[in-house]
Amino acid sequence: MPKKRPTPRKRKNSTKKRKPSLMKQWLLQISIILVCVFLSYCVFIDFQIRKEFDGKRWSIPARVYSQPLELYAGRHYAQHAITERLENAGYKSVATLNGPGQFRIRDSSIEVYSREFDYWDGTEAARKLRINFSGKRIKEILDIGTGNVVQIIRLTPMLIGKIFPLHDEDRVLVTYEDIPEPLIKALIAVEDKTYFEHFGLDPKGILRSLFVNLMAGEVAQGGSTLTQQLIKNMFLTRERTFSRKINEMLMALMLEYHYSKENILSAYVNEIYLGQNGQRSIHGFGTAAEFYFSKPLAELNIAEFALLVGMVKGASYYNPRKQPERALERRNLVLNLLLEQDFISTSEYKRASSTALGVTAKPRWSSAKYPAFIDLVRRHLKRDYRIDDLRNEGLQIHTSLDVDKQEIAQNSVKHSLSVLEKHKGFNTGTLQSALVIAEQHSGEVLALIGDRNKDRNAFNRALDAKRPIGSLIKPAIYMTALDQPSRYNVLSSLDDSKLVLKQSNGQQWAPDNYDNQSHGNVPLVRSISKSYNVSTVRLGMALGLENVIRTLKNLGVSSSIPKLPSILLGSLNLSPYEVTQMYQTIASGGLQIPLRTIRAVLDDKGQPLKHYDLKVREYVKPETAFLTQFLLTEVVQNGTAKRLTRELPSLMPLAAKTGTTNALRDSWFAGFGDRLLAVVWIGRDNNQPTKLTGSTGAMQIWINMMKEIKLAPLLLIEPDEIEWRNYPDMSNPDSSCSQTKAYPVIKNYAPGYIKCF
Numbered sequence: 001m002p003k004k005r006p007t008p009r010k011r012k013n014s015t016k017k018r019k020p021s022l023m024k025q026w027l028l029q030i031s032i033i034l035v036c037v038f039l040s041y042c043v044f045i046d047f048q049i050r051k052e053f054d055g056k057r058w059s060i061p062a063r064v065y066s067q068p069l070e071l072y073a074g075r076h077y078a079q080h081a082i083t084e085r086l087e088n089a090g091y092k093s094v095a096t097l098n099g100p101g102q103f104r105i106r107d108s109s110i111e112v113y114s115r116e117f118d119y120w121d122g123t124e125a126a127r128k129l130r131i132n133f134s135g136k137r138i139k140e141i142l143d144i145g146t147g148n149v150v151q152i153i154r155l156t157p158m159l160i161g162k163i164f165p166l167h168d169e170d171r172v173l174v175t176y177e178d179i180p181e182p183l184i185k186a187l188i189a190v191e192d193k194t195y196f197e198h199f200g201l202d203p204k205g206i207l208r209s210l211f212v213n214l215m216a217g218e219v220a221q222g223g224s225t226l227t228q229q230l231i232k233n234m235f236l237t238r239e240r241t242f243s244r245k246i247n248e249m250l251m252a253l254m255l256e257y258h259y260s261k262e263n264i265l266s267a268y269v270n271e272i273y274l275g276q277n278g279q280r281s282i283h284g285f286g287t288a289a290e291f292y293f294s295k296p297l298a299e300l301n302i303a304e305f306a307l308l309v310g311m312v313k314g315a316s317y318y319n320p321r322k323q324p325e326r327a328l329e330r331r332n333l334v335l336n337l338l339l340e341q342d343f344i345s346t347s348e349y350k351r352a353s354s355t356a357l358g359v360t361a362k363p364r365w366s367s368a369k370y371p372a373f374i375d376l377v378r379r380h381l382k383r384d385y386r387i388d389d390l391r392n393e394g395l396q397i398h399t400s401l402d403v404d405k406q407e408i409a410q411n412s413v414k415h416s417l418s419v420l421e422k423h424k425g426f427n428t429g430t431l432q433s434a435l436v437i438a439e440q441h442s443g444e445v446l447a448l449i450g451d452r453n454k455d456r457n458a459f460n461r462a463l464d465a466k467r468p469i470g471s472l473i474k475p476a477i478y479m480t481a482l483d484q485p486s487r488y489n490v491l492s493s494l495d496d497s498k499l500v501l502k503q504s505n506g507q508q509w510a511p512d513n514y515d516n517q518s519h520g521n522v523p524l525v526r527s528i529s530k531s532y533n534v535s536t537v538r539l540g541m542a543l544g545l546e547n548v549i550r551t552l553k554n555l556g557v558s559s560s561i562p563k564l565p566s567i568l569l570g571s572l573n574l575s576p577y578e579v580t581q582m583y584q585t586i587a588s589g590g591l592q593i594p595l596r597t598i599r600a601v602l603d604d605k606g607q608p609l610k611h612y613d614l615k616v617r618e619y620v621k622p623e624t625a626f627l628t629q630f631l632l633t634e635v636v637q638n639g640t641a642k643r644l645t646r647e648l649p650s651l652m653p654l655a656a657k658t659g660t661t662n663a664l665r666d667s668w669f670a671g672f673g674d675r676l677l678a679v680v681w682i683g684r685d686n687n688q689p690t691k692l693t694g695s696t697g698a699m700q701i702w703i704n705m706m707k708e709i710k711l712a713p714l715l716l717i718e719p720d721e722i723e724w725r726n727y728p729d730m731s732n733p734d735s736s737c738s739q740t741k742a743y744p745v746i747k748n749y750a751p752g753y754i755k756c757f
Contacts, residue, residue, distance in 0.1 A: 049235070049254050053267070060171050060394035060604065061162040064377055066401040067599075068119070068154035071131065071138055078136040082110055082155075085403070089158055090294035090364050100126040101299045108133050111144065115296070117156050120398055120600030120608050129153060158403055159364075161374045163381075163395075170277065172286030173394060173604070174297060176266040182302050183285060184265070185343040186309040190334050192226040193341070195265075200227045200256035201249055227252045229312075230268045274308065275315045277363070282315075292320060294364040302344060303352035306334040307359075320359045328357060371457030372450030373401055373597070376577075379463070380597045384612060394604035399597050400444035402437075405709055409435050409447045409678075410454045412705040417452055417682070420700065424691045431690060433682050433701065434461035436580040440677045443584060443593035443614075448577075459685075462576045466559070467666045467683055469579055470570035471531045471640075471694065472659035473552075475586060477540045477568060478528050479628045480551045483621065484543075485749035490627060491727055492524045493757065496535035501565055511537045511569060514660070514693075521757050523730040525743075528631050529639030531658065533569055540568035554619035556581035556592050570659060579670060580679045586632070587655070587672040589719075590625035592617055622719040623746055629655050630716065630744050638732045640695050641671070647703050653714050656702075658694030665689055667697030674712035678702060723747050728756035 069085055071077060086103050087093075091112070094102045100115040109132045116126045128144035141150040164170065188195055194202055202225050224232070231251045255264060275282040275291060282291050288308050289297040300308075310330035311318045320327035332353045339349040377399055381390055413433045421430055429452075437447040450460035459465070481488040496519040501509045513519070513533050527535040540548050548568065549561045558581075559574055561567060574582070577595070585592045594614045601609045632655035635641050641656040648654065651673060659668030667682040667690055680698040682690055690697060718724070722744050729741035737756035745751070 049251055050258055053234075053255065053259065060173055061164040062395035062397055063159060064161045064163060064374060064397045064399060065157040066160050066399060066403045068157040069403075070152060070154055071141065072152040073138055073140050073149075075138050076136060077138055079105075079108070079110060079133045081404075082131065085155065085158075086110075086112065088364060088403075089156055090290075092295070097128055099299060101295050112155070114153070115156050118396065118602060118606040119154070120602060123606070124154065157398065160369050160399070160401060160403070161371075163374070163378060163397075164280065170280050170287050170291075171270065171283045172290060172297070174266070174269055174284065174286040176262045178298065179266065179269055179285075180298055180300070180305070182300075182305045183269070183297070183309070186302075186305050186334060186338060187226065187265075187268075187312075189337045189341045189343055190309050191229070191312060195226050196261055198225060200252035201225060224248070225252065226268050227256055227264055230264060230271060231255060233271050233273065234267070272312060273315055274311055275319065291363050292359045294360045301352070302338075302348060303331065303335065303355050304358060306338065306352065307331040307357060310334045320357045321361075324357055331357070370401065370406060370448075371455065372460050372462055373399075373406070373445070373448045375450070375457055375460050376445065376448055376463060377597050381601075384596070384598055384614070385601065385609065386612075395609075396602040396606070397598060398600045398602075400439075400446060400599055401597070402446040405437055406447040406449075408708045409437060409449055409705055412701050412708070413449055413452055414454075416701040416704055420682075420692065420697060430684060431682055432461060432685055433680065433698075434465060434576040435678065435680050435701065435705075436462055436576050437676060437678045438580055438584055438595055439675055440584050440587035440672055441591075441593075441675065443588075443595050444599075445580075445595055445597045446676070461681070464575060465681070465683075466573040466575050466578075467681065468570055468661040469572055469574050470659035470661040470666060470668055471533075472579055472583075472657055472668050472670055473567065473570045473572060474528055474531065474536055475628055475632060475657060476551045476555060476582070477536055477543070477548055478524065478631060479555075479586070479620065479624055480543050480548050481524070481539055482627045483551070483624045485746040488524065489745055489749065489751065490523075490525045490631065490743050491730060491751075491754050493521045494524055494527050494535040495538050496520060496522050496527065496532050499534050499538055501537075501541070503565070509565065523757070525631060525634050525731050526638075526733065529634040529637075529731065531635075531640050537565065537568045541565065551620075552582070554592065555583075555585045556594075556619075570661060576679050576681045579668070579681075580677065583657075583670045583672065583677055583679060585620060586625055586628050587677045588625075589629075590618055590620035590622050592619045623721040626716070626719055626722055627744055627746075629714070632657055633714065633716070634731050636671075641669075641699060643695065643699065644671070644703065648706055651706065651711060651713055653716065654711075655714050656699075658699060660693040663689045664691055664693065667692040668694050669698035669702045671702055671706075672711075673714050676709065676711040678705065718744060721746055723750065725750055727751075727754045730756060 083105060091101050091103050094104055097104060097111055097113040100113050103110055103112045109130055112129045112131065114126055114129060117124050129150065130142045130144050132139040141153055142148070143150050162170065192202070228248050231248050235251060270284040270286070273281060273283055274285070274288040277291060282288055285308055286297045289295060289300055293300060293304055307320060307327060310327070310333065317323065318327045318330045335349055335353050338344045339346065377397065413435060417431045417433055418428065421428055433449065433452050435449040436445060438445050448462050450457055450462040498518055499511060503509055511533050514531065518534065519532060522532065522535055545563050545565065549563065552561055557574065557578060559578060561572060564571070581595050584595065593616050596614065603609055633653045636644050636654050636656050640658040644654055644656065645652060654671055654673050656669065656671030665683060665687055668680070670679045680701045682692060682697045684690055724742040724744055726740040727743050728737050729735040729739040731741065
């Protein structure tokens with residue numbers, strides 16, 4: 001008997017039994033896929049977190065320092081001047097010295113608690129010192145701790161600027177060991193009470209914020225731990241969404257799993273955003289301490305720590321410079337939390353909460369404090385160091401800048417230009433100036449001005465304004481002659497009669513003297529001291545333009561020099577910086593030493609980077625350089641710079657040269673004493689006349705500056721090849737031929753007799 005086929009009803013029941021089984025399989029598969037995706041995502045972000053955190057090297061700006069101020073018994077330095085330097089360096093005047101970065105003034109002394117500082121030759125520890133004065137001089141320096149006499153001290157150099165990374169962030173890196181205990185306590189009290197107990201998340205805080213957010217229908221409250229805040233700053237955007245919050249929580253768990261509490265807190269202290277300086281972000285408490293209080297993080301008191309911690313909630317909203325009342329209220333709230341959690345005593349709370357905010361009106365450092373000089377530092381870094389070395393983070397750059405001389409130079413330029421504009425009937429701001437001061441024997445640039453406005457550097461005239469140098473070229477011509485002792489000496493006769501030269505284009509050139517007079521035969525020394533043009537051109541043509549150009553190159557001129565007779569009267573465009581290099585070789589006795597600004601560069605660990613020393617070469621014979629120096633002293637004694645003898649009589653002898661260009665467009669002056677060389681230029685950016693000669697314009701700035709600097713007189717120490725002989729005094733046309741004067745000559749080439757003319 002055949003079997004009956006299953007009825008449709010039974011088949012339907014069978015299908016119903018299989019459906020739940022299929023759905024379970026699908027759900028299981030989807031769950032597995034989702035779990036795999038989630039785990040893959042976790043692995044991915046875990047990898048990204050560890051990669052970023054392990055390799056995290058914050059871009060720290062290079063810090064540029066001036067020379068340290070060296071003080072010793074006998075140095076001429078007034079008490080008020082040292083006080084000003086200390087204040088500019090962020091030292092605070094106090095009644096009692098309690099820590100580094102403080103000073104107090106007594107009747108005829110200053111007590112200083114110096115800061116520890118890493119110099120290129122080692123770390124100098126903080127110590128208490130007493131500087132005693134006698135009038136405007138330092139009488140003695142004592143170590144307060146031991147009572148011993150200190151021979152010499154270096155006060156912390158001034159932070160004159162920073163060279164920032166490409167993304168323009170500012171940051172002072174602080175290790176965990178260097179985080180002050182009060183800062184840690186304040187962060188715990190305000191931002192995360194259970195930081196050292198939790199695993200990255202605060203469950204109670206999450207539940208509290210979840211309730212608030214659900215009621216609001218959006219992310220209105222955070223409930224974040226310090227770890228979550230760090231995640232938000234380092235890895236996530238600032239958008240307030242549930243998905244971002246979930247990411248933040250997940251990443252916080254991973255960060256806590258891999259890293260210690262100390263590592264995380266250290267990263268937080270260095271990463272947190274605490275304000276804005278123009279377009280530049282202020283990150284980390286170390287930077288904020290300098291930005292708001294002008295002192296290192298370690299020197300802050302509990303009230304100052306409380307202010308910074310209070311700003312974590314909103315750096316712009318609680319900005320103490322713009323919103324002082326709001327910031328004060330927030331600071332005192334933080335202090336109250338510290339009191340409630342027994343981190344400070346009641347007396348400490350009362351004392352701290354009653355103090356003013358204590359923020360400075362503006363940061364005492366600025367990348368634009370001396371912008372023209374900082375610009376030169378940047379160029380020298382690229383010249384003197386390998387690019388690989390410059391990529392190190394947190395470089396400490398010690399420069400040759402002498403802050404006192406820089407300030408004196410800036411004040412001299414500002415005052416002198418104002419007086420000259422008024423005298424010549426110009427509107428204020430018509431004239432511009434550039435200036436370079438250098439130490440002639442080391443080549444160190446001590447001061448540099450590229451604009452009459454010290455805060456501007458849109459165009460650095462000291463480095464980039466190439467203008468005709470006028471008579472400043474003449475020492476190179478006379479040096480070329482004196483390098484041929486068989487033909488020329490300081491009293492050689494030169495022809496200053498009318499001259500007409502035919503140029504390559506067929507036109508004639510007839511140079512003339514400034515006084516439009518011809519002077520016949522004149523001694524070489526008078527020709528340069530009076531800056532006669534015609535005799536100079538005749539001399540240059542007799543020597544050969546190629547020889548004059550060779551001398552200019554030997555003096556350090558790097559610009560292209562046209563082989564044209566007009567260069568003999570200064571139709572050569574050079575910057576004030578190039579002119580300084582040229583005169584440095586003369587002032588140093590013939591040694592061409594490339595001008596420099598950098599004394600040392602330390603890496604982020606305080607270790608000196610390898611320096612590629614500059615080569616010093618003798619391009620000019622010492623005896624030739626000496627004779628040229630002598631001629632330049634005659635310019636001061638009897639020539640176009642004679643005004644110096646009246647205004648600076650105690651500084652004589654000095655060596656100098658004035659320079660004036662066609663139509664009085666450029667006014668130049670270069671002068672030096674025993675150690676300092678300074679070059680000044682005055683002109684107009686539109687190249688219109690200044691109505692000034694070298695002696696009525698640039699020399700005035702030079703004089704005003706040297707009245708304050710008081711450079712040492714030039715020591716004319718002759719080389720072995722030089723001897724002094726008496727000849728008729730022909731330096732001054734008013735001298736009588738019966739008078740004699742000692743002149744330097746080269747041995748074996750000294751003339752036995754010279755006729756007076």
